[in-house]
Amino acid sequence: MIDGDGVPPVGSHDHHTLRLLSRIETGQLVTQRSLSKDLGIALGLTNLLIRRVAKKGWVKVVNIRPNRVRYLITPAGMIEKSRITREYLDNTVRLYTETRERIRASLQVISHEWSDADCAAAGVGDRKPVVFYGAGEVAEIGYVSMQGTDLRLTGVVDDHRTGTFFDLPIDEPAALRAATLNGRSFGRLVVMTFKQAPQIRLQLEGLGFPIERVCWLHPTAGRDGTLPLPRSTL
Known part of the structure; x- marks a missing residue:
């Protein structure tokens, strides 16, 4: 899963089945x-899962004494476990690739709409300094996608996480000012999530942060990987 901002790589049912088979395989x-x-699931659901995998022949239930059974994974169960694992990995790679392309396209728009004149007026040099709102997995993909661009990460804020993000301290959103974060200048605040935009917008408005300096990740990219967004969207 990507930071609660994407979708699980496999369905929750397959996820539980994979963990169940892996545990029994030990x-x-x-x-x-x-x-x-x-x-981490209810006992009733565990019972249903056991009955399901036993019915499909993936697990054998062996009576070892009255009121005591042993669960053994079968060859068919090992094949099914491998199938779910492969699907999990394939979907994880696909999800990562799609997320990276969506973020990369959004960053391209941010860079394109940020003119050299804007940089000169802000006195920030050739590299365009940005701050991430969010320090989760989407932000990590964003940081990787940013490499090789003219954007430069100068700070990170997060509602819940603390510590550091790629050697940068993670600050609270309340530390944001119109153009600085703890004394470090920046030009755009990039919200690193595909969800919760309305809540984040309300919070930023409550902090008095200028919304016109906020950039939102676009949910979908065009066929050519670009995002035909008007400047007002950024």
Whole structure:
């Protein structure tokens, strides 16, 4: 999953099945209660999953003594586990690639709409300094996508995360000023999420931050990878 901003690489049902088969494959003696705790799901759902995988022949239920069973993964179960794992990896790569292209297209628009005259007026030099709103996985992909462009990350703010982001301190949004973050100048605030835009906009307005300096990641890109957005959108 990408930071709650994308979609799970596989469906939740397959996700639980994969974790269940992986846990049983270890060969350790497990119970439905311990599986429920390990998987973080209700005991009733664990029971349904066990019955499903047993019915499909992926797991064998062996009675070892009265009121005690052992779960063994079957060859068919190992094949199914490999299939789900492969699908998980394929979808993760696809999701990462799509997210990277969407972010890259948005960054291209930001750079294009930010003229050299704007840089000169702001006194920020040739590299265009930006601040990320958000320090999750989408922001990490954004940072990688930014390399080789004329954009430069000078700061990061996040509502919940603390610490550092690629050696930059993560600040609270309240530290934002119209053109600076803790004394560091920047020209655009890039919101690094595909969701929660209305809530973030309200918060920024409440902080008195100029919305015209905020850039939002566009949900979809054109066929040529560009985003035909008007300047007012940025």
